[in-house]
Structure formats: structure tokens, C-alpha cells
Amino acid sequence: MIVTNCVTLDLNGFTIASFSPKALDPAISINGGLGSITIKNGVIRGGVTNDGSGNFKGGGFASGIYYFPAAGPLIRLITFGYVRLELRGVF
Amino acid sequence: MSGINLGTNGGTTVKNCQVRTVGGTGIIAQNVFDSEVTDCGSDGISCVVGSRNYAESISGGAVVGVVIRDSWGKSKTGIGISGQCALNCWGESVSGHGIRVCQAQNCLGKSESSFGLYATDTAIGCVGESQTHTGLRAKVACDCRGLSVNGTGLVATSVHGCYGESINGGVGVEAEIASFCIGSRVNGCAIASLIGVGCYATAGTNHVTYRYNMP
Numbered sequence: 325m326i327v328t329n330c331v332t333l334d335l336n337g338f339t340i341a342s343f344s345p346k347a348l349d350p351a352i353s354i355n356g357g358l359g360s361i362t363i364k365n366g367v368i369r370g371g372v373t374n375d376g377s378g379n380f381k382g383g384g385f386a387s388g389i390y391y392f393p394a395a396g397p398l399i400r401l402i403t404f405g406y407v408r409l410e411l412r413g414v415f
Numbered sequence: 416m417s418g419i420n421l422g423t424n425g426g427t428t429v430k431n432c433q434v435r436t437v438g439g440t441g442i443i444a445q446n447v448f449d450s451e452v453t454d455c456g457s458d459g460i461s462c463v464v465g466s467r468n469y470a471e472s473i474s475g476g477a478v479v480g481v482v483i484r485d486s487w488g489k490s491k492t493g494i495g496i497s498g499q500c501a502l503n504c505w506g507e508s509v510s511g512h513g514i515r516v517c518q519a520q521n522c523l524g525k526s527e528s529s530f531g532l533y534a535t536d537t538a539i540g541c542v543g544e545s546q547t548h549t550g551l552r553a554k555v556a557c558d559c560r561g562l563s564v565n566g567t568g569l570v571a572t573s574v575h576g577c578y579g580e581s582i583n584g585g586v587g588v589e590a591e592i593a594s595f596c597i598g599s600r601v602n603g604c605a606i607a608s609l610i611g612v613g614c615y616a617t618a619g620t621n622h623v624t625y626r627y628n629m630p
Contacts, residue, residue, distance in 0.1 A: 372436055373436065374454050380436070380438030387420050388418045390417075391421040391422055
């Protein structure tokens, strides 16, 4: 959980993963009203799969990145360069 | 449930992100740039301003926004690209509209069983294609092409400089006012309009009530 302004979370190519049977919480949550937040360079991976017919099942994370709604200043979620922020299998 | 949910207020920006296999919405933010969403159960990208994005969804809209440009949206049952303004976009859907916006410019919309491109206001320089429904529908269409296999090629209140073709089931161009348009419908009605100016048919016949400067 990010609870203050001006935070850069560089995952440095690492993966945040969860294969919990229930998808209850986000992988990264940001308190509402915060600003100048950058999350970059990594992978967030949950356990949700699609059976090919649009039926999504599995657990892991409820959201990859969740910003609690609140009126506030600018928030930026930006990845730079060729390294992307990837989210896979999020319910 | 969503991949990235920052809300559509407060200047939130998502840039250069990739989201795969999400049961809900892929990305929600005010601005979304250079991002990609695939295998998404609900809307792929929901934003106010979106640019240079690619999104695929199953049941929701692939790209939903107010101003969308240079983007590609593909949906199975939802709308490929939907919003207020679309510029240089490509929208595809199996059972939904390929593109549905108020104003479309330089866009291409394709659908199997619904409107290829539906502009509730203006379409300029656009192409709409559909298998069983209307290829392109707009209030005003300029320099557009509407193609349909079993439906009407292009339907609009006012069309100018457009081409409409129906292969089997409908009319090439259907409008109240058609000017400098070309229609095509083999063994059928190429152009159906109240007023026609400088229009002609490459196949089929025209049904124009008031003809000006045309055969």
C-alpha cells in the first residue's frame, strides 16, 4: 500500500505474484488523494485464467493496481522505456 | 475488479502498460497512452483520453473513452471503439458495433452482425464494413465508404462524396440528400435518396426523387 506522495516503485524486473484461491485484495493499492506516484518495470501476476469462452476463474489479486477513489492532485502511473509494467491473471 | 483502476478523475495517467487475462476491466484511468489489454472480460480500456492503445475484450467495449485516437479496439460482443470522438482508429466486433462514436475521422469499423461504423453525428474519411448489418451509418458522412454483404452499405441523412455498396441484401447508399456519391448493388437499388446531386451507380439502379446533374 502506498500512503504518501512522491513515491516511485521500481519493481526492477521482478514479479509480484499471488495464487491465493480467493482474489480479495489488490496487488498494489494507492491511497486516494495522493500524487506523483510512479510504478514501473515489473510484472503483477495473479492466478485467473480464461477457459476460452469468457469464463474467468481463479484467485490471486482482486486488482493489479487500485487507486482508492478520492478527489486529489495528479497521480501518474507511468513506465518508461521499453520495459513495460505487465499485469497477468487478475480477477 | 480490474487490472489497473485509477479512476477517471484527478489527472490519472497510465502509460506503456500491458494487461493480460483480466476478468473485469483492463485499465481505468483519465489518460491512457501506449498501452495494451488482451483477454479481458469487461471493458478493455476505459478512459477520458486515450491514444496509441490496443485492446481486446470479450463482452465489454474494447476501448471506451471521450477522445480516442490512433487506437485499435476489438470486442467479441461489445463495441470495438466507443466514445465521443475517434480519430485514426480501428474497431472490430463480432456482434457489436465496430465503432460507435459521435464524430469519427479516418476510422475503420468492422462488424459481423451489427453496424461496422456508427457515427451519431459526423463521419469523415471513414470506412464501415458489415456482414449482415449496415456498413456505415452517420448523420453526415463525407468521403466515406460503407460496405455490406447482406445489409445496406451506407446510411446517412446527408452524404457527400461517399461510396456505398451492398452485395446481396440492401441498398448501396441510402440518404435524404446524396451529393457526388457512388452506389453499387447488383440487380438492386444502388442509391436511394430524396435529393440526389451528381450521383451515379456502378451496378444497379438509382431511386432518387429529385435528381440534379445526374442520369
